[in-house]
Amino acid sequence: MSEPQRVDPGNRAVRRILGDAVVRHALSRIGLYVFAGVMLVFFALPLLWLVLTPFSRTPAYQITAPSFTLHNFRVLLDNPFALRSIGNSLILAGGTAVLAVVFAGTAAYALSRVRLPGRDALLYAILLLSSIVTGTAAMVPIFLMLFQLNMIDNRLALVLVLTGGLLPSAMFILKDFMDSVPKSYEESARVFGASPLQILRHVVAPVVRPGLATIAVWAIVQVWGNFLLPYILLHDQNKQPAAVIMYTFYDEGGTPNFALISTFSLLYSVPVVVAYLIVNRRYGFRFQGGIKG
Amino acid sequence: MATIELAALEKTYPGGVRAVDGLSLTIGDGEFFALLGPSGCGKTTLLRTIAGLEEATGGSLSIGEREVTRLAPGQRDVAMVFQDYALFPHMTVLDNIAYPLRIKRVARAARHEKARQTGDGLELAELMARRPAELSGGQQQRVALARAVVAHPSAFLFDEPLSNLDARLRLSARTFLKRLQRELGVTTIFVTHDQAEALAMADRIAVMEAGRIRQVGTPREVFGRPANTFVANFIGSTPMNLLPATVTDHRLLLAAGSLPAPSGLGARREVTVGIRPEYLDFSATAVPDALSGTVGIVEHLGTSSLVTLETDGGPIGVVVPEEAEPAAGSTGWAVPRPGRVLLYDNETGDLLPT
Numbered sequence: 001m002s003e004p005q006r007v008d009p010g011n012r013a014v015r016r017i018l019g020d021a022v023v024r025h026a027l028s029r030i031g032l033y034v035f036a037g038v039m040l041v042f043f044a045l046p047l048l049w050l051v052l053t054p055f056s057r058t059p060a061y062q063i064t065a066p067s068f069t070l071h072n073f074r075v076l077l078d079n080p081f082a083l084r085s086i087g088n089s090l091i092l093a094g095g096t097a098v099l100a101v102v103f104a105g106t107a108a109y110a111l112s113r114v115r116l117p118g119r120d121a122l123l124y125a126i127l128l129l130s131s132i133v134t135g136t137a138a139m140v141p142i143f144l145m146l147f148q149l150n151m152i153d154n155r156l157a158l159v160l161v162l163t164g165g166l167l168p169s170a171m172f173i174l175k176d177f178m179d180s181v182p183k184s185y186e187e188s189a190r191v192f193g194a195s196p197l198q199i200l201r202h203v204v205a206p207v208v209r210p211g212l213a214t215i216a217v218w219a220i221v222q223v224w225g226n227f228l229l230p231y232i233l234l235h236d237q238n239k240q241p242a243a244v245i246m247y248t249f250y251d252e253g254g255t256p257n258f259a260l261i262s263t264f265s266l267l268y269s270v271p272v273v274v275a276y277l278i279v280n281r282r283y284g285f286r287f288q289g290g291i292k293g
Numbered sequence: 294m295a296t297i298e299l300a301a302l303e304k305t306y307p308g309g310v311r312a313v314d315g316l317s318l319t320i321g322d323g324e325f326f327a328l329l330g331p332s333g334c335g336k337t338t339l340l341r342t343i344a345g346l347e348e349a350t351g352g353s354l355s356i357g358e359r360e361v362t363r364l365a366p367g368q369r370d371v372a373m374v375f376q377d378y379a380l381f382p383h384m385t386v387l388d389n390i391a392y393p394l395r396i397k398r399v400a401r402a403a404r405h406e407k408a409r410q411t412g413d414g415l416e417l418a419e420l421m422a423r424r425p426a427e428l429s430g431g432q433q434q435r436v437a438l439a440r441a442v443v444a445h446p447s448a449f450l451f452d453e454p455l456s457n458l459d460a461r462l463r464l465s466a467r468t469f470l471k472r473l474q475r476e477l478g479v480t481t482i483f484v485t486h487d488q489a490e491a492l493a494m495a496d497r498i499a500v501m502e503a504g505r506i507r508q509v510g511t512p513r514e515v516f517g518r519p520a521n522t523f524v525a526n527f528i529g530s531t532p533m534n535l536l537p538a539t540v541t542d543h544r545l546l547l548a549a550g551s552l553p554a555p556s557g558l559g560a561r562r563e564v565t566v567g568i569r570p571e572y573l574d575f576s577a578t579a580v581p582d583a584l585s586g587t588v589g590i591v592e593h594l595g596t597s598s599l600v601t602l603e604t605d606g607g608p609i610g611v612v613v614p615e616e617a618e619p620a621a622g623s624t625g626w627a628v629p630r631p632g633r634v635l636l637y638d639n640e641t642g643d644l645l646p647t
């Protein structure tokens with residue numbers, strides 16, 4: 001606070017204005033912190049609920065200080081679909097992630113290396129269309145198509161549909177990574193006799209690995225939370241993923257079974273968090289190409 | 294080990310740039326051959342066309358006994374070192390060096406053994422576990438060389454491998470590279486825009502301009518008898534003196550004096566006289582058959598100095614030994630050494646036979 005010292009002590013008006021400024025500054029600061037505090041509580045409460053309620057004797061909407069119990073997990077294990085649905089989610093998410101990385105990776109590599117007229121326009125068009133193709137508007141056509149192909153209740157079909165929805169964005173992001181791989185890496189491998197597939201496996205893929213990992217986790221998160229597509233395309237409860245099964249945890253009267261829902265929610269969030277932590281630890285998340293040697 | 298033969302080789306880029314314009318050239322087995330020329334003359338393009346990274350749009354190319362014009366790069370049995378070295382950033386030095394063997398499906402243990410041996414020979418033994426990003430420029434260059442050596446190709450192609458090194462390292466790398474090539478005896482094409490590098494290292498040099506070769510010869514030939522004014526200008530650390538002159542009977546008349554003319558040129562003809570500053574001797578007293586002028590700038594080159602004589606026909610450079618530098622402003626005479634005066638045709642710029 002060196003400002004007031006420079007002011008002529010006799011000049012009261014200036015002093016008052018400066019004093020006002022300080023007060024206003026302090027008030028706005030206080031306001032900011034109060035706002036941040038409220039927001040924090042607002043977002044932290046659900047998380048708190050998520051962590052505390054599974055261990056509560058009387059699980060409900062309220063957050064109660066836990067009178068600790070593991071009984072709720074007993075209920076979860078007794079439910080015939082709960083654990084299996086997590087397994088189903090893992091299969092769907094893993095399958096989609098693998099396919100998305102392989103297809104988007106190869107497509108992005110090709111798009112980055114081959115000079116096609118109108119290539120960028122094509123890329124943007126695909127990106128734009130993709131939000132339509134797997135958006136709600138396309139649900140009926142997709143259902144009808146798979147129905148006629150007799151592929152309802154087919155997990156592979158669902159994985160393909162999910163992959164298709166993710167590909168455009170994945171390609172778009174990965175192309176940027178591919179563009180940043182110096183051509184001389186590949187040319188040098190080519191002169192030594194490496195085939196295109198070998199170049200992709202030995203050189204390009206390892207160099208863009210942070211990008212591939214980002215896409216994989218992103219795909220997992222997308223599939224994990226997807227309710228509509230699996231709900232429409234999988235009718236067998238034994239095949240349905242967690243996001244769909246969760247909606248069955250209500251009793252006949254329509255009241256939620258809190259013991260089941262709270263524990264299930266906790267279990268449901270663990271794999272995504274773990275996937276995120278692993279990838280973030282190893283590569284850090286990046287949506288831009290750029291290679292650290 | 295192989296000879297490399299280019300026959301009317303041509304590369305026109307899709308945009309219409311003719312970067313290699315019908316080159317014919319034979320590079321001998323085991324030869325260290327330099328491609329020299331100003332920026333944009335097509336050196337890199339030529340090298341890449343030989344490697345197969347660019348497809349030739351005309352002519353043919355053979356390496357050894359094989360015609361390779363249409364073969365993929367991997368089937369041409371050459372190894373290339375790129376200007377940026379193109380080391381794989383995610384592999385250790387050992388894996389980088391062993392990479393060509395991995396492609397040839399050599400077992401892991403065997404290829405690592407071979408890579409270690411090669412690396413030892415290039416003073417890389419301590420660095421085998423590092424990644425390229427953890428190496429200095431000179432070390433990276435040696436890794437790139439080791440990777441090329443381990444491939445055991447019939448020809449090496451180097452694209453300005455020394456240009457990323459600092460001046461001092463460049464000198465030692467020159468010697469190193471030349472010794473390595475000599476020991477291995479592998480035919481080598483070496484691209485550079487540094488004429489000193491080409492003169493120092495190459496068995497033969499091709500000087501290129503705009504996709505064409507202007508002269509092919511040993512460093513001695515290219516330096517001592519440039520085939521045209523382009524090469525004369527390009528080669529040499531001090532530029533060659535190129536002075537207009539008129540031929541009369543037995544004399545060359547220049548603005549700065551007259552010199553004896555070689556016979557058989559015909560009378561009354563305009564030519565350009567070329568004399569390297571290194572092939573002129575300085576005299577502070579008047580002598581016959583010399584060019585005279587006023588001493589202008591004196592530049593120190595180390596063991597000698599470059600003296601610029603201001604004459605009526607433009608400046609003339611003369612190299613004088615150290616401690617024999619004349620004072621600026623005095624009058625001096627430049628005497629060509631016997632047989633060192635070259636005459637160029639004014640129209641074509643070509644060397645006239647003398």
Ligand SMILES: Nc1ncnc2c1ncn2[C@@H]1O[C@H](COP(=O)(O)OP(=O)(O)OP(=O)(O)O)[C@@H](O)[C@H]1O
Nearest residue numbers: 306308310312331332333334335336337338339486
């Ligand atoms: N991919 C390309 N497409 C079109 N023209 C190109 C391409 N690569 C190079 N050229 C052109 O071909 C000519 C020769 O280029 P090249 O890279 O072979 O020159 P260079 O002799 O290696 O130059 P430098 O010493 O600067 O490396 C240049 O005019 C350049 O603009």
Ligand SMILES: [Mg+2]
Nearest residue numbers: 336337338452
């Ligand atoms: Mg070049």
